Amino acid sequence: MPRRPLGSGDEWVMLPDGRRFWGAFGAAGLLVHAPDAGVLLQHRAGYSHFGGTWGLPGGARHSDESAVEGAIREAAEEAGVPGDRLRVQFTSVLDLDVWTYTTVVASVEERFEPVIGDAESIALAWVPIDEVDDLPLHPGFAASWPELRAQLRAxxxxxxxxxxxxxxxxxxxxxxxxxxxxxxxxxxxxxxxxxxxxxxxxxxxxxxxxxxxxxxxxxxxxxxxxxxxxxxxxxxxxxxxxxxxxxxxxxxxxxxxxxxxxxxxxxxxxxxxxxxxxxxxxxxxxxxxxxxxxxxxxxxxxxxxxxxxxxx
The missing domain is CATH 3.40.50 (Rossmann fold)
Incomplete structure (x- = not known):
């Protein structure tokens, strides 16, 4: 599976403390859940940041798009998520001053079959909500998951x-x-x-x-x-x-x-x-x-x- 061409925001941002994050205009990921299936998670390819962990389909935002637009676009490209079936519920933002990551939470009435769209995924899977914590999670997603989980059905x-x-x-x-x-x-x-x-x-x-x-x-x-x-x-x-x-x-x-x-x-x-x-x-x-x-x-x-x- 080939890697996608770089977009306008596809570059590293360096924080004053030496940490680096992907996305010149910030990044966004989509947490989509279905009542009969749980949440859709991505097993990240080894070459990616925190490769081998499970997290959300997503990536760097383009210069001309909102966080919601970026998350839905990335999820469509990486996992075949049908944007026209989503009902966006809320967003949660990690703001590090010079870089932000926005989690976009959305629901679908019925599960769909995800499709790996590029080399960034080893696998895609619907994971029951009670089993998410059993996986080796991306550290950022692991930190935000308890609060996100509590609000899924709000x-x-x-x-x-x-x-x-x-x-x-x-x-x-x-x-x-x-x-x-x-x-x-x-x-x-x-x-x-x-x-x-x-x-x-x-x-x-x-x-x-x-x-x-x-x-x-x-x-x-x-x-x-x-x-x-x-x-x-x-x-x-x-x-x-x-x-x-x-x-x-x-x-x-x-x-x-x-x-x-x-x-x-x-x-x-x-x-x-x-x-x-x-x-x-x-x-x-x-x-x-x-x-x-x-x-x-x-x-x-x-x-x-x-x-x-x-x-x-």
Missing amino acids: APTLIIDAANVVGSRPDAWWKDRPGAAQRLAASLERLAARGVPAALLELPGHTWWPRLVLVLEGEAKQATIPSPSASGSAATGASAGGGSSSAGLTIELASTDGDSRIRELVSLAAEHSDSVTVVVTADRALADSVRALGARVVGPRALLELIDTLDS
Whole structure:
């Protein structure tokens, strides 16, 4: 099996303490897991860094790609991982100032057959989660595996109290409530694609891609929110409370008041042991009631400041 041609980032980076790491623009690896198979691991070729150990398919990032793009590209090239079947969950970053390594965690509904794509792999195998520690692991992966394992099944949901978030800024939203809801939904679609900082969800890691749920009530339900195009990653479908959903954002139309629907959604999420639910609101009564149901609460300012960074 031949080695691949060098890419724009394929070179060593030397740290002040003498250690060296591969990737001029950092490196990234993909930890993909399937419910019926465990995690996909790579047995590294002897000539590679820490050859003979088991780790993640991955490698140096190109100059023009994000960590997620780099990890998925490398996993496709090295292991035949089908990128269109992945659901990216979160990233974890090792930051050494002059060099970073990003672990991209993603899931697939069903296992696929990996294919060795170059000389960097001795073997590729689906390994049951309880058997990973039995293998001679790459030191970096061994250090990060306990925390990564603990978060594999986390399924965070960010529920946005639209009326409260829109009402927290005096931008004349009261003159056009549907328009204000439409603008917020558009911003949330961009946020769903970019991901949410782990700190907002109070979760470990760097960035998460939670399910975003926007709850609309009253006049705001008249908002015209376009469905994802046919070329998008998911088709639009009816949500539980009426409305529509895409791969990242669900629109919930409250049949009565928004607070009641938010409490219902939190209660439904609490039925799943791995769920993490965060409600965005400054309404004190609503905040107290959803906390009692097990949800976390953040104020509108944190969300709006995050949206502002996207818009700028």
